[in-house]
Amino acid sequence: MQQRLGNITWNGMTFGPGTQYAVTALSGIDDLPDVRAEDMDRPAQHGAYTGPDVTGARVVQLQLGLRGLSPDDLRSLSLALRAATQPQAAPAELCLLDWDILLRAKVRKRSIPYDAERLWSIGDAAIEFYCADPYLYGLTERSASTTAYSPSAGRTYPLTYPRSYGVAGLSGRITASNLGAAPAYPVLRIDGPVASPSIEQTGGGTLQIDAVLQVGEFLLIDTSTRAVLYMGSTPRRSWVRAGSVWPLLMPGTTELTYRGDALAGAPGQQSLLTVTWRDTSL
Structure with a gap:
């Protein structure tokens, strides 16, 4: 500088x-x-x-x-x-x-x-x-994405050789770095297919959405204005569960965990969370 x-x-x-x-x-x-x-x-x-x-x-x-x-x-x-x-x-x-x-x-x-x-x-x-x-x-808009958390498939029974332990789990975690001196308000995009998506901030509570998004549908959440927009335009603020905590990216690094339930009609397709933010100061 x-x-x-x-x-x-x-x-x-x-x-x-x-x-x-x-x-x-x-x-x-x-x-x-x-x-x-x-x-x-x-x-x-x-x-x-x-x-x-x-x-x-x-x-x-x-x-x-x-x-x-x-x-x-x-x-x-x-x-x-x-x-x-x-x-x-x-x-x-x-x-x-x-x-x-x-x-x-x-x-x-x-x-x-x-x-x-x-x-x-x-x-x-x-x-x-x-x-x-x-x-x-900051002039640079930062962005990170992850698929929803899913546990590993575990062992396959009956046991055979060589043994099969199934597919590995997906962490569903994003580590966001805010190089500013004040909390940053991220913009969150959730792409279906997913049911009951949630975003948990380590040590900071969870934002829970009571909704089902099909393939091709998405939800845009601005944590600054607290606007919740289905397909980027239709207000759906009522989908936020009471008691939810809106994520903030504190100065330094913040870890977010994305969870959601898979839809039966969308095998093999994964939901995606994209977090966008800028370094923020006052």
């Missing part, structure tokens, strides 16, 4: 070295967003009862130096920047390439002043990004 910022990308534009948009200042990346504390004063006592601290939204300020080749070129740079920083319906990706950081952001403020006292080919701009999701994600 290096201190040099390097390039920033946003909405098809690139800012920084080698471009006509020099990054002159950046704030809000290494800063901790405002903390929402759940503290309560102790009645008739000194001190307070303290609860978990959670952060609010992250605000990122980006200042640019526009370096045109002529007054008309400077105007073109201003118009291109204006077009790329329009109000948005949904967050988009703001990427700091050399710092390996991805944020999901909206443009909330933009300033591109005109200064007649300066050289006409040089200008300034300031952009404020609002990140309702305050997490800093």
Whole structure:
């Protein structure tokens, strides 16, 4: 990791070295967003009862130096920047390439002043990004898959020589590595055929799904929003059994175990769990 910022990308534009948009200042990346504390004063006592601290939204300020080749070129740079920083319906990706950081952001403020006292080919701009999701994600999306756990077939009786011990069991385990400093919320995809699939986090509880998925059917689970989508679009939140625990990938390594019951009508076909995540920090 290096201190040099390097390039920033946003909405098809690139800012920084080698471009006509020099990054002159950046704030809000290494800063901790405002903390929402759940503290309560102790009645008739000194001190307070303290609860978990959670952060609010992250605000990122980006200042640019526009370096045109002529007054008309400077105007073109201003118009291109204006077009790329329009109000948005949904967050988009703001990427700091050399710092390996991805944020999901909206443009909330933009300033591109005109200064007649300066050289006409040089200008300034300031952009404020609002990140309702305050997490800093790694640029690389990580993924791992496993088939459902199944025990070994054991010995075949009556015994013959050479002896047959059946097929080996399948572990159904995934070891996920989160190189960030905050818990990562994985996206889980379960592909059938399987009945009553479950995902167990070592030392962290189990997410149990009361459903049957046939061959070609799948369930997409976003542990951040807790959306459960059949075939990626139809809500099926009711399929999550009461008391289930949603998996979190803590900093370091986390082991997940996938279990499920085979379907009688799908011999030889195995269900698949795919876990997708990014390194996550605050």
